[in-house]
Amino acid sequence: MNKYHIWTIGCQMNVADSTHVGAELEKLGYEPTNDVDAADVIVLNTCVVRQSAEDKAQGKLGALKPWRKAHPDRTLALMGCMVGVRPSPKLVEAYPWVDVFMAPSEAAPLVGHLRSRLIEEELAAIEMQQLRSRHELQDGAYPTASIKHLALLGEAPVAANVPVVYGCSHACTFCIIPFRRGVERSRPLAEIVSEVRGLVAQGVREVTLLGQIVDRYGYDLDGETDLTALLEAVHAVDGLLRIRFLTSHPNYLDDRLLEAVAALPKVMPHIEVPIQAGDDEVLAHMRRGYTVDDYRRLVARIRHIVPGAAIHTDVIVGFPGETAAQFEGTYDILEELHLEKTHMARYSPRPGTVSARKMDDDVPDAEKHRRLALLEAQHERISGEINERWQGAAVEVLVEEKHKGKWRGRTPQNRLVFFEDSRDLRGQLVPVQITSTSPWAMQGLATDAPTPT
Numbered sequence: 001m002n003k004y005h006i007w008t009i010g011c012q013m014n015v016a017d018s019t020h021v022g023a024e025l026e027k028l029g030y031e032p033t034n035d036v037d038a039a040d041v042i043v044l045n046t047c048v049v050r051q052s053a054e055d056k057a058q059g060k061l062g063a064l065k066p067w068r069k070a071h072p073d074r075t076l077a078l079m080g081c082m083v084g085v086r087p088s089p090k091l092v093e094a095y096p097w098v099d100v101f102m103a104p105s106e107a108a109p110l111v112g113h114l115r116s117r118l119i120e121e122e123l124a125a126i127e128m129q130q131l132r133s134r135h136e137l138q139d140g141a142y143p144t145a146s147i148k149h150l151a152l153l154g155e156a157p158v159a160a161n162v163p164v165v166y167g168c169s170h171a172c173t174f175c176i177i178p179f180r181r182g183v184e185r186s187r188p189l190a191e192i193v194s195e196v197r198g199l200v201a202q203g204v205r206e207v208t209l210l211g212q213i214v215d216r217y218g219y220d221l222d223g224e225t226d227l228t229a230l231l232e233a234v235h236a237v238d239g240l241l242r243i244r245f246l247t248s249h250p251n252y253l254d255d256r257l258l259e260a261v262a263a264l265p266k267v268m269p270h271i272e273v274p275i276q277a278g279d280d281e282v283l284a285h286m287r288r289g290y291t292v293d294d295y296r297r298l299v300a301r302i303r304h305i306v307p308g309a310a311i312h313t314d315v316i317v318g319f320p321g322e323t324a325a326q327f328e329g330t331y332d333i334l335e336e337l338h339l340e341k342t343h344m345a346r347y348s349p350r351p352g353t354v355s356a357r358k359m360d361d362d363v364p365d366a367e368k369h370r371r372l373a374l375l376e377a378q379h380e381r382i383s384g385e386i387n388e389r390w391q392g393a394a395v396e397v398l399v400e401e402k403h404k405g406k407w408r409g410r411t412p413q414n415r416l417v418f419f420e421d422s423r424d425l426r427g428q429l430v431p432v433q434i435t436s437t438s439p440w441a442m443q444g445l446a447t448d449a450p451t452p453t
């Protein structure tokens with residue numbers, strides 16, 4: 001049987017895209033392998049949001065040149081943000097050993113390439129008349145425009161990602177996503193719900209609905225469908241235990257949506273909403289569209305409507321022109337808001353973005369490292385304090401898998417919990433009493449039989 005291997009770097013959207021490509025390849029009769037030399041098809045699903053991710057993808061591309069050259073029948077596909085909406089002639093010229101270039105979320109070019117190869121093989125074996133009818137049959141069997149994710153590779157995970165809106169039409173000055181993933185496109189609600197049903201039938205118990213600005217789901221549809229309507233529809237899927245959604249934007253997280261989070265028991269009290277900087281001038285240069293005070297009020301609103309919600313944020317340090325005092329604004333607002341999790345990054349200019357073209361990357365690298373280290377230490381302390389509050393509490397854990405002899409799962413607030421138990425608890429909701437905590441995880445004891453699912 002033909003085999004495929006997918007290498008993925010970057011965000012959860014890329015992970016979901018890779019799952020989709022794998023599912024499409026399995027429909028063509030391919031099976032997954034981790035052994036690069038045994039693979040007939042390799043897909044590199046790339047990210048260029050940070051320089052380090054782009055460097056790794058380029059390294060992989062170089063390393064795979066001999067693999068591709070060794071067998072003319074092998075296929076190497078390059079996918080994701082490195083390709084963008086359309087591959088540039090420069091990219092195609094730089095990597096002549098790449099057979100297929102695929103935009104983010106689009107499996108069709110690879111499927112089409114492999115199908116035409118199959119058809120070529122058949123051409124040698126059958127008569128022209130038979131070929132025509134077979135060709136027509138196959139055209140119907142593989143709709144190339146499909147962006148569904150109905151199958152999963154191997155055993156279904158307990159928690160799966162489901163893209164609901166592709167691309168982004170915002171224009172944050174530092175961000176390459178709109179150039180690489182194209183304009184915002186929402187998937188039809190019915191298609192998403194049927195995908196979730198399919199995932200649940202395969203064993204998935206939690207879905208995370210993904211979008212660059214997930215709260216804008218439906219803005220490009222019929223004027224009635226929105227993320228709240230989608231949450232309600234997905235909530236009605238039998239057998240599904242938990243729903244999360246990310247990433248939110250401060251300008252679009254409205255009360256109606258927050259009220260749905262509070263009212264729908266399967267929707268977890270967990271909001272991912274980046275602040276990016278704690279200074280109004282820096283936010284304006286980033287063209288984020290809100291002020292620090294707007295974000296402060298948003299956090300208060302989330303905590304008022306969804307008590308106990310975990311709020312996660314993103315921050316960039318060393319944006320062009322960010323002074324030490326402006327960075328302190330970021331440090332101070334994080335101290336004040338005491339958010340559950342902060343994802344941090346040092347600014348690196350991405351070619352083609354407004355900040356790379358028009359702003360000086362003038363914060364020295366050592367200073368970016370210093371600012372990042374300060375935020376990391378702060379985050380470790382705050383995260384430790386937040387986890388400590390759970391000491392002795394009973395929490396409900398959705399068990400995902402065994403890790404080093406212990407069950408690993410997450411609380412509704414997405415805190416990681418480990419506990420020992422000899423029963424097979426994968427995919428079940430288990431009440432756990434927390435016995436010890438650290439900044440990154442909590443340990444506990446299962447206190448009762450699992451909740452039947």
Ligand code: SF4
Nearest residue numbers: 168170172175177212
């Ligand atoms: S909202 Fe801004 S940061 Fe997020 S994907 Fe769109 S352009 Fe990028």
